[in-house]
Amino acid sequence: MSKGRVLLGMSGGVDSSVAAMMLQKDGYEVVGLTFIFSELKEQNEFAVKEAQKLAQEIGIEHFVCDLRSEFTKLIVNYFTQEYQKGRTPFPCAICNPELKFKNLLKNAEIYHCNYIATGHYARIKKHKGKQYIFEGTDTEKDQSFFLWGLDKEVLNKLILPLGALNKMQTREYANTLGFSCLSQKKDSLGICFIEENNYRKFLKSKCIEFKRGYFVDKEGRVLGRHSGILNYTIGQRRGLGISANKPMFVSGISATTNEIVLSDYEDLYKNKILVSNMKCVDIQEFDKDKVFIVRIRYRLQNTPCKINILHKDQAIVYLLEPVAMVANGQTAVFYDGNRLVGGGFIESSE
Incomplete structure (x- = not known):
């Protein structure tokens, strides 16, 4: 007997393909859905072709949903505007809740599916009666962030079949079922809608102006000329094009004054972050004296912190260990052990 119909987001890659086979083996009636987001024609055609091919081979329904217009309005515009504001955008943090999963849920209704699923390396389970995302068991590949x-x-309604696997096990699973071609596929890297991961070239293609301005130190003294704030990121050292008697790093970017602040590496360390657009499963658990873990980067960073909720979608995060290179516009993601409890966008740090 079927456990129910599940709508699976299929990219044509090994992860979502193995997720489809695992769900099917576990007794679900799987329906595949491939989203078309970007204007990269070759990439879109490949994803659809690969997903359709697998769907046919394992005997599941497959559909395509064209979201290019919505993606441009919501994600591409956000991406370009954030850079123009001197911030560092994180498009996945907008795309996942506002586009990908929202449309999975919407299409699940259309195709009469009880559940939705993706090939993310994370787990989902209950804690005190509420559904939470937990880290995947493979900390190197975990995508709960x-x-x-x-x-x-x-x-x-979410099922995450790959949460207990590591990447090697996923590839071995495909091999075991006779899909060795899947196991050899490379992981996709970088920003999905930007060719060669060259964001500067992408911004120029959108006619975004790279206006020259000044490098200044912490006291506002001019150190030289920069080639446009869009060319620089917090913590950057290389490619500044100025002469100095010591290493200098980008510690601040101001769109208002069109200035880049340079300083010593020690000045990159912060111990307090203002977070906005905060989302969480249960705001009541954010006791200001409780210690959580915060990540401001996907990998290799877990920092103990305390969180003071100012109101429902804004918080001050007190870092118990200073963290370097905190970029406005990036995300702060909070954990209680391996349970993801919330997150938000970094507005400022000090």
């Missing part, structure tokens, strides 16, 4: 914005309506 990208899922903090999902609301309870999504979490209550």
Whole structure:
């Protein structure tokens, strides 16, 4: 007997393909859905072709959903505007809750599916009666960091088949079932809608102006000329094009004054962050004296912190260990052990 119909987001890659086979083996009636987001024609055609091929081979329904217009309005415009504001955008944090999972849920209704699923390396389970995202068991591949914005309506219907696997096990699973071609596929890297991961070239293609301005030190003294704030990121040292008697790093970017602040590396360390657009499963658990773990980067960073909720979508995060290179516009993601409890966008740090 079927456990129910599940709508699976299929990219044509090994992860979502193995997720489809695992769900099918576990007794679900799988329906595949491939989203078309970007204007990269070759990439879109490849994803659809590969997903359709697998769907046919394992005997599941497959559909395509064209979201290019919505993606441009929501993600591409956000991406370009954030850079123009001197911030560092993180498009996945918008795309996952506002586009990908929202449309999975919407299409699940259309195709009469009880559940939705993806090939993310994370787990979902209950804690005190509520559904939460947990880290995947493979800490090197864990993708819970990208899922903090999902609301309870999504979490209550979400299945994550790959949460207990590592990447090697996923490839071996494909091999075992006779899909060796899948196991050899490379992981996709970088920003999905930007060719060669060259964001500067992408911004120029959108006619975004790279206006020259000044490098200044912490006291506002001019150190030289920069080639446009869009060319620089917090913590950058190389490619500044100035002469100095010591290493200098980008510690601040101001769109208002069109200035780049340079300083010593020690000045990159911060111990307090203001977070906005905060989302969480249960705001009541954010006791200001409780210690959580915060990540401001996907990998290799877990920092103990305390969180003071100012109101429902804004918080001050006190870092118990200073963290370098905190960029406005990036995300702060909070954990209680390996349970993801919330996250938000970094507005400022000090």
